[in-house]
Amino acid sequence: MRLLCDEMLVGLARWLRAAGYDAATPVPGDDDRRLIARAAVEERLFLTRDRPIARHKAAAGLVVVLEAAALDAQAQELRRRLAVDWLAAPFSRCLLCNVVLQAAAPQAVARAPEPARAGGGPFCSCPSCGRLYWPGSHARRMRARLERWAAAE
Template identity: 45%
Template sequence: MPKCAPWLLVARASARAWPAAHENPAVACLPSAAPATGETAPRFAADAMLARLARWLRLLGWDTTLDAALHDGKLVRQAEQEDRVLLTRDRHLLRELRPHRALRIEHDDPLQQLAQVVRQLALAPPAELFTRCTVCNTALSAPLPPQARAALLPADVRELPGPARHCPGCGRLYWRGSHARRMRAALERALPGWLRREP
């Protein structure tokens, strides 16, 4: 059964048994969403203290790794090997290990942290929100075609406007429920005038 992504899905659990991703060829062959512009998307590595920030970055479609089990040295090496900007609140890490590309996060609130990242790195807004899994960081599928949408989504949300997507990494399903609207509103409060208008 495809998992419901808790950040986006708010509909009641359906009594229907949904097919697992590996049992449904309509899901298995879906391509990942392609970037909508020619811009190179930023890539980040977040330390263990920044899990909530990592989810917001993923919501914006930005590839953001997070592994609480990594010690500081391995985190820095991995970020450099994968050409990621290291995001951390650990002054000791920055002082002793001197990563090549890093940003010290100054705030406690995750939306203020996000605003700091966007402003200090002068990041352009993504063409679209909700194109990456906020849980496992995998790029989501292209919008589900009607047949797969009907097969996978609970009956009470199939008619909601907006695309539905599948995560090929962990099997979660994403659609534009009330959580998505609230998160967009939170982003607009944190970064007034920054997001692109919805089509």
């Protein structure tokens, strides 16, 4: 499933990426018609909380209007409405660039803090921005939240 989140849902897009989904975000200031057209061209569902967007003629079948305001509630709404699996492919995409991560080269791993290197990895990096990922405390906290969302009824 390929998604496009509007400006209000950029934080949700990062969590969708953490779960392994291709979740694009708009250029700030893009208008509704351009976002709907982009969703159509890129074969994405457009996620928004803005009800008027769904009334655009071109939006039929492309726009999903989320009712929930809080992140945890949005996660459950997506699980219920779109069958989002919050453990689909954890930490397989860059949280910033939305690019599929690759195994980190030794020189990239050398940039990691010593405690992280001592943990043994696995280490991944983003081929676009170079960001390094490893299973540290931040990733463990995020993984726990993804697991909580996946287990919720």
